[in-house]
Amino acid sequence: MSKIKPRGKVPKKAAIDEIVEIKTLIRHPMHSGRMKDKNGKIIPKRIINKFVVKFNNEEVFNMNLEPSISTNPYIAFPFKAKVSGTFDFQWIDDNGDKYSMKRKMTVA
Amino acid sequence: MKLYKLKTVTRRDAIFMIGALGSSIMFPFSSTASSKMVSDRINEITNGKGAEESDLFLDLPEIAENGNQVKVSFEIESPMTDKDYVKEVYIFADGNPAPNVAKFTFTPALGSCSATTRIRLSKTQNVHLLAAYSNGKYATTKSKVKVTIGGCGG
Known part of the structure; x- marks a missing residue:
C-alpha cells in the first residue's frame, strides 16, 4: 500500500488582514467499506474521519469526513492573516493513527 | 434489484x-440515502426548526463524468466577527449510500467562510448544503449533479 503522506500549501508571507487560501492534501485510500478487492472481498472501511487545523495552538478550523469524501482528500479553506505563526494540521485515521504537518507563515 | x-x-x-x-x-x-433522509438530518441538526432556502454559493459541476472525484466548493457571505459568523457547514448527498458527506467547523479567525473539497457521488443526485450561523439561524441550498460513472464502488 502506498504510504500515507500529508501535503500542504501555505503562503510563506502574507500582509496583515489579507485572506489567504490554505490547501491541503493527504494521500490516503479512504476505503468506504463498500469497495471490493480483486477477489471480490469487501475492503473494510478505513477513512480519515477528522481534520483539525490549529494556528499558534488555537483551533481555527476542523472538518468531519465521511466515506463520501474522495480518495486522497483535498481540503482548501481561507485564513485571515493577523500575526506570524505556525499552522498545525492533523488528520485522524479510523485506525487511530494521526498524521500531522506543520507550516510557518510570516505576516508583515 | x-x-x-x-x-x-x-x-x-x-x-x-x-x-x-x-x-x-x-x-x-x-x-440509498434520499431527499427525505437529508431533510430528516436537517431537521435533526436544526432541532426541528428547519432551514431557510437561500441563495448560498455552492459550486459543483453540472455534469460529473467520474463520480469518484467531484470538486465541491462553497462560499457563504458573512462578516465572520466574534458576534456574527458561520459556525458550521454541512454537506449532504441525497443519492449516496449515506446522506452525510462532510461537516466543516469555522471560527472567526478564518475571516471568510468558504472551503473546497472533493467528494464521491454514486449517481445523479442533489448535493445539499446547510449553514449554521452563530445567531441560531440556518440556511440551505442544493445543486443537481449528473453523474456518468458512479463513485461509491459496488
Whole structure:
C-alpha cells in the first residue's frame, strides 16, 4: 500500500488582514467499506474521519469526513492573516493513527 | 434489484419479485440515502426548526463524468466577527449510500467562510448544503449533479 503522506500549501508571507487560501492534501485510500478487492472481498472501511487545523495552538478550523469524501482528500479553506505563526494540521485515521504537518507563515 | 429474464422466472422467483416490489413501495429509500433522509438530518441538526432556502454559493459541476472525484466548493457571505459568523457547514448527498458527506467547523479567525473539497457521488443526485450561523439561524441550498460513472464502488 502506498504510504500515507500529508501535503500542504501555505503562503510563506502574507500582509496583515489579507485572506489567504490554505490547501491541503493527504494521500490516503479512504476505503468506504463498500469497495471490493480483486477477489471480490469487501475492503473494510478505513477513512480519515477528522481534520483539525490549529494556528499558534488555537483551533481555527476542523472538518468531519465521511466515506463520501474522495480518495486522497483535498481540503482548501481561507485564513485571515493577523500575526506570524505556525499552522498545525492533523488528520485522524479510523485506525487511530494521526498524521500531522506543520507550516510557518510570516505576516508583515 | 436484479433484472430477470422472462423465460427463467419460476414461481419462486415471481414470489420474490412481488416481495421485492412490495418492499420497494413500502421502503423506497432503504438502499440509498434520499431527499427525505437529508431533510430528516436537517431537521435533526436544526432541532426541528428547519432551514431557510437561500441563495448560498455552492459550486459543483453540472455534469460529473467520474463520480469518484467531484470538486465541491462553497462560499457563504458573512462578516465572520466574534458576534456574527458561520459556525458550521454541512454537506449532504441525497443519492449516496449515506446522506452525510462532510461537516466543516469555522471560527472567526478564518475571516471568510468558504472551503473546497472533493467528494464521491454514486449517481445523479442533489448535493445539499446547510449553514449554521452563530445567531441560531440556518440556511440551505442544493445543486443537481449528473453523474456518468458512479463513485461509491459496488
